[in-house]
Amino acid sequence: MSEATSCGGVVIYRGKILLLYKNYRNRYEGWVLPKGTVEKDEDFNETALREVREESGVSAQIMKYVGKTSYTFSTSTETINKSVHWYLMMADSYFSKPQREEFFCDSGYYKYHEAYHLLKFPNEKQILEQAYGEYQTLRNANLWGCKKYF
Numbered sequence: 001m002s003e004a005t006s007c008g009g010v011v012i013y014r015g016k017i018l019l020l021y022k023n024y025r026n027r028y029e030g031w032v033l034p035k036g037t038v039e040k041d042e043d044f045n046e047t048a049l050r051e052v053r054e055e056s057g058v059s060a061q062i063m064k065y066v067g068k069t070s071y072t073f074s075t076s077t078e079t080i081n082k083s084v085h086w087y088l089m090m091a092d093s094y095f096s097k098p099q100r101e102e103f104f105c106d107s108g109y110y111k112y113h114e115a116y117h118l119l120k121f122p123n124e125k126q127i128l129e130q131a132y133g134e135y136q137t138l139r140n141a142n143l144w145g146c147k148k149y150f
Helices: 044-056 112-118 122-140
Strands: 002-013 016-024 027-032 035-037 060-074 079-091 104-110
Touching: 002 044, 002 060, 002 122, 016 044, 016 112, 035 044, 044 060, 044 079, 044 104, 060 122, 079 122, 104 112, 112 122
Parallel strands: 002 079
Antiparallel strands: 002 016, 002 035, 016 027, 016 104, 060 079
């Protein structure tokens, strides 16, 4: 069994959440949150920001670390135990452009209940719940978008 680590973001702009739609060889893969593999000598927060930018074209800033999810999957040769570190992020606009090289064919911002039901994986739904709760707490305290917070 191999270990792998990724980082990603729950990206919010004006209360809506960024999702990416993956379609590989005309096969439905589903709606997901942006995330990707940590590169050599890269901090987790750097990975999260880079992956959001690469996969969606979105420029964002980290507001808070949300938590970690884990899952296991198999390839033809091995089983991989993957950990994903998640950050709550604030985008600077509604602009997004899905990364075709990674088989993302659509992207967009959705209301919380829409995003929750669109997400394919239960662990991403769970992290969305957590992150959106943090977002509401920050917003209610007038700290969302406030540079004094981080």
